[in-house]
């Protein structure tokens with residue numbers, strides 16, 4: 634079911650029992666940031682800290698994400714909305730299973746419809762395989778842009794992966810620079826059309 638207002642969406646997510654993840658969560662994590670942001674960032678699922686605080690990307694990966702945003706001049710509060718493929722923590726931080734992602738996908742569809750972002754950024758393989766293409770390879774396809782229904786989709790490395798693999802850091806910085814440039818381009822062409 635697609636929700637066309639935030640109140641109903643928040644209420645549905647907070648009481649959701651659509652999959653087994655509801656049995657082990659402390660709380661649901663819907664998302665954070667500007668609900669009118671031009672960029673929607675999509676991770677995998679809440680981790681331990683997120684499950685405790687109810688906010689996405691607040692652990693070490695979140696701190697790295699904040700740095701990446703800051704580095705390219707994007708604000709976590711104003712320019713982006715951050716969410717995950719699943720809104721409940723998978724036990725022991727395992728990857729969310731396909732049926733869990735499917736059970737949660739209408740919440741993400743509702744968020745996308747409400748936010749109407751210009752660019753959707755998949756953080757890591759799980760989001761990229763679900764949102765861009767099932768055989769997506771982050772190592773070779775990160776930073777590429779794909780258009781669907783008038784929205785640009787791209788993927789970069791998951792912050793947790795970057796923390797484990799320092800050589801991915803430079804590539805991820807380059808992807809964030811390209812995302813910011815793409816956004817500036819889109820905003821400039823919109824402005825040109827309005828004048």
Ligand code: URA
Pocket residue numbers: 676677678679680683688689690691692694717793
């Ligand atoms: N990893 C994710 O994919 N999402 C979070 O919110 C935190 C860690």
